Amino acid sequence: MSATPSCPLCTRNPLVEIWSDDQLRVTDAQDPDFPGFTRVVWHAHVSEMTDLTHAEREHLMSVVWVVESVLRNELSPVKVNVAQLGNQVPHIHWHVIPRWRLDSRFPDAVWAPARERTPEQNLAWEVFQEQQLNLMADYHHALRNALEQLPGYRAAT
Amino acid sequence: MSATPSCPLCTRNPLVEIWSDDQLRVTDAQDPDFPGFTRVVWHAHVSEMTDLTHAEREHLMSVVWVVESVLRNELSPVKVNVAQLGNQVPHIHWHVIPRWRLDSRFPDAVWAPARERTPEQNLAWEVFQEQQLNLMADYHHALRNALEQLPGYRAAT
Numbered sequence: 001m002s003a004t005p006s007c008p009l010c011t012r013n014p015l016v017e018i019w020s021d022d023q024l025r026v027t028d029a030q031d032p033d034f035p036g037f038t039r040v041v042w043h044a045h046v047s048e049m050t051d052l053t054h055a056e057r058e059h060l061m062s063v064v065w066v067v068e069s070v071l072r073n074e075l076s077p078v079k080v081n082v083a084q085l086g087n088q089v090p091h092i093h094w095h096v097i098p099r100w101r102l103d104s105r106f107p108d109a110v111w112a113p114a115r116e117r118t119p120e121q122n123l124a125w126e127v128f129q130e131q132q133l134n135l136m137a138d139y140h141h142a143l144r145n146a147l148e149q150l151p152g153y154r155a156a157t
Numbered sequence: 158m159s160a161t162p163s164c165p166l167c168t169r170n171p172l173v174e175i176w177s178d179d180q181l182r183v184t185d186a187q188d189p190d191f192p193g194f195t196r197v198v199w200h201a202h203v204s205e206m207t208d209l210t211h212a213e214r215e216h217l218m219s220v221v222w223v224v225e226s227v228l229r230n231e232l233s234p235v236k237v238n239v240a241q242l243g244n245q246v247p248h249i250h251w252h253v254i255p256r257w258r259l260d261s262r263f264p265d266a267v268w269a270p271a272r273e274r275t276p277e278q279n280l281a282w283e284v285f286q287e288q289q290l291n292l293m294a295d296y297h298h299a300l301r302n303a304l305e306q307l308p309g310y311r312a313a314t
Contacts, residue, residue: 083240109268
């Protein structure tokens with residue numbers, strides 16, 4: 001399927017890619033409010049999950065579950081949020097988002113307005129955020145290892 | 158797995174159930190802002206998708222994709238949003254949400270604040286909403302029929 005010129009997800013950004021194969025890429029959302037926020041982006045410009053074939057959908061979801069699993073092991077979030085929305089960019093991309101009680105939206109969705117935090121809560125978040133950012137290299141390493149164990153994996157050329 | 162007393166999703170509400178089997182139920186979210194907003198709720202109190210077995214996860218997702226597919230066929234949304242969040246109620250429930258350009262949040266996520274609408278936009282939404290509500294019985298009927306075609310289906314007893 002050809003790229004759609006106006007679509008930002010039809011252009012790849014190697015700087016944020018953690019892993020890829022022939023069909024999809026796993027990217028670091030680089031969102032300081034949610035360290036470890038990871039995306040799984042289908043390479044082709046497809047809008048809905050039910051536009052994919054059964055085999056494509058299975059492959060994409062198996063990658064989403066590897067991301068969730070490694071994210072839980074490495075970052076110990078209190079909850080994982082997974083979502084495929086695409087109202088603004090109708091090109092399949094899954095959000096896999098680790099959540100913590102201290103984060104700026106908990107327990108609301110990350111798309112809700114940020115809540116008010118006391119100076120003490122802000123300080124606690126900054127300390128926690130720094131700890132989490134220190135885990136990113138290990139998280140990405142574990143994620144690449146786990147994804148390369150997927151059945152049928154062959155490296156993108 | 159036993160029910161968790163404080164969890165609202167550990168109690169079933171037959172009034173909103175569209176379909177169910179031994180493992181899960183499909184419910185009408187009855188949200189007037191998003192006619193056709195449908196949920197897929199796992200019966201057992203499980204928090205994360207990666208707490209399920211592979212077979213359980215496949216079954217749950219296959220139901221989510223049937224919901225998306227029938228919802229597209231019957232209600233023709235401009236986009237479908239699918240999400241498993243659970244920050245407030247950590248008991249697996251998928252949101253499958255039809256979106257339209259006229260809805261109160263488009264193109265933001267449904268969890269974002271409602272945007273301002275002109276009186277003309279409100280009127281257009283009310284006309285559209287009524288049309289959509291008139292399609293609900295057919296949507297639910299088509300959904301039940303499609304779900305009963307799933308491989309391995311047997312009716313809940």
